[in-house]
Amino acid sequence: MGSIWVYAGVTAEGPDPSALELLTKARSIGGDVAAVALGPGATAAADQLGAHGAATVYASDDTVFVDQPGRPAAHTLHALVQQHTPSLILFAGTYDARDVAGRLQAMTGSTLMANATDVLDATHGRTEIFGGTKIVDVELSGPEPRLVLVRPHSFAPEPAGGSSTVVPVVPVVGDGATTATVVERHSEVASGPKLEEASVVIAGGRGLGGPEPFAMLDELAAALGNAAVGASRAAVDAGWVPYSYQIGQTGKTVKPEVYISAGVSGALQHVVGMKGAKRIVAINKDADAPILKIADLGVVGDLFQIVPALTEEVRKRANS
């Protein structure tokens, strides 16, 4: 068996947590493990990538990888694949990594499995379908490397204490006729703890009825401290909050100590993004809402009464 590679997301702030999760998994499968890190921060990330299991880190700090998402990374990765012939490459299930994996597949002609929740060995991935009610193991065949996109937070990252050899990589860049270029970047993240890192996540849904009631959720978050506000896709599509708030299949995966929803029905595509929470609290006025079936504590009632009263109660208990 050839080596297992992790396509590691990196930024100037360090490796993406998903890269460390995937390396931890790759290590447990066995064989040689390497990481490919492309973009500013790649070389600096090598220590942490090494500590999580990458013996080799193929790295380039070139800004082309962030200025032209997808194509240069796919072509650079393809050049490395041709040279080193890995058996399996693991990617995080983000939009950026999908673009790289999808383009790479056109060049390698190998199989690509998306939405994996586990990697069993070099030829088997696991996924959950129908909102996590069925577990499907899939056998991967055909030419190597097989490509697997893994849902974030599927594994806990664990350092193994190793170190890595950095192999510098020369970017493979196409001409302007075949690449899109980033000309502006805009941030829409709220201040306070990040959605993926907060101990408590408070998600608002269509039941909020508009953008203003989100202020109510912000107040509850402020009262709790280490809490962040998220949303269902219905709330995002309506334009009440930006996409960076979205939890679920097409949004973020969160695993907080406590997840609280207000006015979210609990559609399968939302649930896959929050079912890993330690404790789930759902507030919904409809006793038949699917989210109440997966909640540890389901509250049947009007969110407009419960949320402000809860904020009061939290403040009281925090101060006593």
Added chain:
Amino acid sequence: MNITVLAKFVPNPTGTPQLGADNLLMRDAGDGALDPGDEYGLELALQLVESQGGEVTVVTMGPDAALAGVRRALAMGAHKGVLITDPSLRGADALVTARVLAAAIARHPYDLVIAGAESTDGYTGTVPVTIAELLDIASVTAARKLELDGDGYRVERQTASGYDVLRSPSPTLVTVTAGATEPRYPSLKGIMAAKAKPVESLSAADLGVVDLTSMQSVASVLDAPAKAGGEIVTGDEAVGRIADLLQEAKVI
């Protein structure tokens, strides 16, 4: 300008999905529909040709029943349809799908290809970029806005922390997220007009795609352990119970 829109036909998006005896998703089980996620891209395409002139061609690979989806797209305003339907494509994986669709797109001149960010039933989310690579064209995924910009396009792309603005040359493939726009309903006039619009029917062999082997097979399907039902509360005790739980979790 010529725009090709990729639109999938999916099993009833609001129904309960089912696996057949062969562990493949049952795709021709009755009331399928045009993937609602593809209507956003179609709407953007229609708006662009309404202001710029040109034609929208909708391309679908799917079972015979998928003709209903193509007709819906034509009723919304698309000019032409292409339906690739072939019994040997049942169970086609992402790569076969991308090869078939890329070959279908390449048969006609195009300035822009629009697809959904992910399909409602498959949600691989990679088929469009694989097509872009096969066609050797630029791509922008997860677009929430798409406009003409000189001889290319200006696209707003959703990111984990906000959005980026990209400038892309022509031709480009763009995948569109829900919320990019509000799709129109087909009018009665549109539905009547759709009946006279051309729909080309093709097989995989017509497109020269011969290797249809899927490189994925289902090794096993198990029911996930059901989660035990939790506590349900109503009325006055609710707020106190949530606060208790927050204290147990040590987050107050």
